[in-house]
Amino acid sequence: MFESLKKKFSNTANKLIKKVSDEAKEDNNIEEKSLNEIKEPTNLDSDESLKTEESNVDEKEITSKDEISDGSEISDDSEISEKKSSFRKWIPSFKKKKETKEDVSSTDEDVLVEKKSKSSFFSFIKEKTISQKDLKDILWELELGLLEGDVAIDVANIVVESVKDDLVGTKIRRSDEIADVTYNALKNAISKIIDVDGKKMTKMLEEAKEKREPLVVMFVGINGTGKTTTIAKLANYYLKKDYTPVVAASDTFRAGAIEQITHHTDNLEIKVIKHQKGSDPAAVAYDAIEHAKAKGKELVLIDTAGRMQTNTNLMDEMKKIKRVAKPDIIIFVGDALTGNDAVEQATKFNDVIDIDGVILTKADADSKGGASLSISHIIQKPIMFLGMGQGYDDIIEYDPNWMLEQLFS
Ligand SMILES: Nc1nc2c(ncn2[C@@H]2O[C@H](COP(=O)(O)OP(=O)(O)OP(=O)(O)O)[C@@H](O)[C@H]2O)c(=O)[nH]1
Ligand SMILES: [Mg+2]
Incomplete structure (x- = not known):
């Protein structure tokens, strides 16, 4: 990097x-x-x-005064x-x-x-x-x-x-x-x-656990940036910290999306709430939250379909998921490799849905690092995690000091 x-x-x-x-x-x-x-x-x-x-x-040479x-x-x-x-x-x-x-x-x-x-x-x-x-x-x-x-x-x-x-x-x-x-x-x-201040997922999860309420986190972004993979990584990350996650398969739009998230939840042995392809994604999210409340699970991770910021219908659908699920945190997932495009997308998603933070994926393959440096300052929301590979363990909680270390070590 x-x-x-x-x-x-x-x-x-x-x-x-x-x-x-x-x-x-x-x-x-x-x-x-x-x-x-x-x-x-x-x-x-x-x-x-x-x-x-x-x-x-x-x-x-030696004796010369000059x-x-x-x-x-x-x-x-x-x-x-x-x-x-x-x-x-x-x-x-x-x-x-x-x-x-x-x-x-x-x-x-x-x-x-x-x-x-x-x-x-x-x-x-x-x-x-x-x-x-x-x-x-x-x-x-x-x-x-x-x-x-x-x-x-x-x-x-x-x-x-x-x-x-x-x-x-x-x-x-x-x-x-x-x-x-x-x-x-x-x-x-x-x-x-x-270093931009904002919500911190781990801290909010601890607080939600004390209140015995699930923390609801919704993931948004354009197609293929790594939302589904990131959800699997975070489920694994918090499982290791003794939290029990449940995943909402709210990408009911793309063919194969429900199977893809189910493959991950099977691997991680966690519950996924899913409906038929083409069903209402907001209803899936709602059911996942009800399941978490009923079973005392601490974390609800809502997968959503990738959508271009220019597609008004899909952006409206995303707003509906937000209205119904009332997520505690909305995370924009961007692909670090796309540089300024990721920053522009984050700005648009932030305008439409008021995101709380960013996860940049594929940072492992990003030799430039421009998006990581710019994104939080431009939208004034923090980077929360960085995706560092395709494995479940390849995610790190963002730390500005770590970033400085990478740049100036
Ligand atoms: N190298 C690398 N690859 C990643 C990372 N995160 C995701 N990927 C890869 O990016 C590709 C797309 O990931 P998905 O999780 O399907 O992306 P998505 O945003 O859910 O895609 P849609 O549902 O189609 O919008 C997959 O091949 C992932 O393995 C990362 O941090 N590093
Ligand atoms: Mg996906």
Whole structure:
């Protein structure tokens, strides 16, 4: 999940590192150091290793004041020898960088910058402040990257503005801080849009159980998004938490739909309430709720037929199921792979029937992740679960922190 967005975020950080470092080089505001050297100085301290490295280095390079630029004057021989000795410690990483440069073609600039940022950093002689000008092209590319990743345009704008607000004016001393501040700005922007408050199914189920009333949940969405499979997964999920579900086979419209849900309920050994194909779906839902009340079952899961948001008759029929069943929760089930279409469908269903939350399916196959990032912000209803495969166990309760982890781990 999110492979393409992760790449875009890493590009944003790398481009900013390059931009700021190039600018600092032009201003002679830079000296290059190695993180390897900082982290592992003891490996390089033995006289033997110094001797080997020293033989590979041009003496002119070592004594040049420019090359040992730390802003200070070199006053005497002992100081020069101290500088020499510390410079020798940097040599292995300079050599490594030279090899890296030869390995990499000029078109692989991003990769080179990424490698450099991991192995070395530029220390700015004068603190560098990130400006709006530094970010202009980079943020434009970030916005394009988000749109390519199927992030809704409004959400992409919010992310870009938030990143800009966070980064402009940030002061940095070393290039290796740039990746951190960029990632923090991106993380902050994303966390603003993915955490939307709303009903929580597990909590509501606990409360309903205390009141000895079944929790009624209705599932809606267009054809083939995964409503029936999701109902089977949730029945399995809550069975494992010691709740007893009953399923209403309220898709009386599509051929084979009743058999399909019955196949799942048989596998899970739970009750399904069903009527004939073509019968009133609202009556099926009503009977399932009565059954749950009579038998003390805690959860009613209402399967409904897939319908296009443009089909007025079927949308009216869906409203009738809602009127009769009075569900505690209405969940829109969307296919994550359809990106912006899923967001648009959710908006339409929300307008017609006022949904409480969203389940996105097929997140396991979604390398973009745009719908997962955008949907809850656009309709201001939470994502409740994510479908992560075709098996009964392939569902997870949505957690914004998990999402951030996926994006920024
Ligand atoms: N990879 C993957 N496939 C899924 C997931 N959820 C559902 N599917 C598959 O999507 C297809 C459609 O699933 P259904 O549950 O029949 O969809 P539906 O919304 O009930 O379809 P209709 O009743 O025709 O509207 C099936 O092949 C499922 O196995 C998921 O999370 N991941
Ligand atoms: Mg179905």
